[in-house]
Amino acid sequence: MGEFELISRYFHAPFANFPGAERRIETGIGDDCAVLAPLSGRLVISTDTCVSGVHFPVDASAEMVAARSLGSSVSDLAAMGAEPVGFTLALTLPIINEDWLQGFGSRLFESALAWKIPLIGGDTTKGPLAVTLTVFGRVQDHCLYRHGASPGEDVWVSGALGDAAAALSLLGRPHASLTPLERQLYQRYESPQPRIKLGRELQGIATAAIDISDGLVADLSHICSASNCGALIEEDEIPLSSALLAAFSKEDALGFALQGGDDYELCFTAPQSARELIQSLSADVALSRIGSLRRESGVALRRHGEEVKLAPRGGYDHFKENSVS
Numbered sequence: 154m155g156e157f158e159l160i161s162r163y164f165h166a167p168f169a170n171f172p173g174a175e176r177r178i179e180t181g182i183g184d185d186c187a188v189l190a191p192l193s194g195r196l197v198i199s200t201d202t203c204v205s206g207v208h209f210p211v212d213a214s215a216e217m218v219a220a221r222s223l224g225s226s227v228s229d230l231a232a233m234g235a236e237p238v239g240f241t242l243a244l245t246l247p248i249i250n251e252d253w254l255q256g257f258g259s260r261l262f263e264s265a266l267a268w269k270i271p272l273i274g275g276d277t278t279k280g281p282l283a284v285t286l287t288v289f290g291r292v293q294d295h296c297l298y299r300h301g302a303s304p305g306e307d308v309w310v311s312g313a314l315g316d317a318a319a320a321l322s323l324l325g326r327p328h329a330s331l332t333p334l335e336r337q338l339y340q341r342y343e344s345p346q347p348r349i350k351l352g353r354e355l356q357g358i359a360t361a362a363i364d365i366s367d368g369l370v371a372d373l374s375h376i377c378s379a380s381n382c383g384a385l386i387e388e389d390e391i392p393l394s395s396a397l398l399a400a401f402s403k404e405d406a407l408g409f410a411l412q413g414g415d416d417y418e419l420c421f422t423a424p425q426s427a428r429e430l431i432q433s434l435s436a437d438v439a440l441s442r443i444g445s446l447r448r449e450s451g452v453a454l455r456r457h458g459e460e461v462k463l464a465p466r467g468g469y470d471h472f473k474e475n476s477v478s
């Protein structure tokens with residue numbers, strides 16, 4: 154199979170399946186460039202590369218590579234408050250394995266349809282397996298930047314934290330040996346759900362936002378340094394799923410939530426006056442207020458009434474070992 158046949162067989166999907174795409178995308182796959190009609194608002198763009206053995210295990214399924222690479226890329230759009238517009242795919246393959254391509258392509262389109270983001274172009278090359286996605290989005294009014302937060306504001310997170318990192322710690326085990334609870338955690342790692350609706354609803358409400366790819370402490374630290382402030386978070390307010398608490402000790406669960414990445418939930422800040430409004434948002438995910446911002450730099454955790462300074466990631470065991478007291 155040649156490059157062109159491969160593209161038309163696995164990566165060509167009609168835009169009719171994507172609402173609004175026919176109007177917006179004048180030319181997709183098949184010409185020298187994709188052509189988009191001018192958008193109102195702002196165009197936001199993000200590129201990420203996932204390399205086999207670095208960003209996903211060498212034996213990862215094609216479906217997982219597709220779901221994780223598109224999920225993490227679209228999550229960047231969500232974190233800016235953007236509506237997905239389209240994406241390109243630069244795929245480097247060691248060999249043409251039709252089973253792999255079938256699994257990758259069908260999962261990619263399943264996710265693309267769910268997140269309403271059509272594939273508009275790409276490149277196909279031979280080499281060690283790597284996937285580079287560039288996602289394009291539109292923000293009508295205000296982008297959610299990492300800067301913009303102020304001392305006194307609340308810190309919020311969506312969903313539950315730590316599940317994906319906990320699943321990562323199970324990765325060496327054969328899938329068949331995982332308990333149903335562990336499989337639930339694995340699902341969170343395998344197919345991240347970008348919080349697109351929440352990001353869009355937070356426009357004009359949140360003062361800063363980021364998606365949690367590297368862990369709560371690391372990503373909240375980015376908001377703090379960009380906004381020139383620090384944060385104090387409450388141990389008891391950190392949302393942990395019942396699956397995580399059932400499969401791991403509370404201490405391990407907190408370690409995963411604070412220092413483990415890959416959840417792709419949103420962390421955002423907002424003034425105290427926005428509390429009711431935020432609780433009334435119709436986004437399809439729970440929201441937790443976990444602490445507040447202050448002038449003193451760095452991220453600290455209040456546990457058992459005492460403050461512990463947390464360093465972003467230090468190859469965690471338990472978050473205690475990472476703390477600088």
Ligand code: ADP
Nearest residue numbers: 160164181182183184185242244274275276277
């Ligand atoms: P060129 O040599 O002009 O860059 P290519 O042969 O690389 O053209 O690609 C031909 C068409 O197929 C282009 O429209 C390109 O965007 C698209 N394409 C190539 N590879 C992929 C891919 N992996 N996924 C989606 N579209 C692709």
Ligand code: MG
Nearest residue numbers: 185275276277
């Ligand atoms: Mg090309």
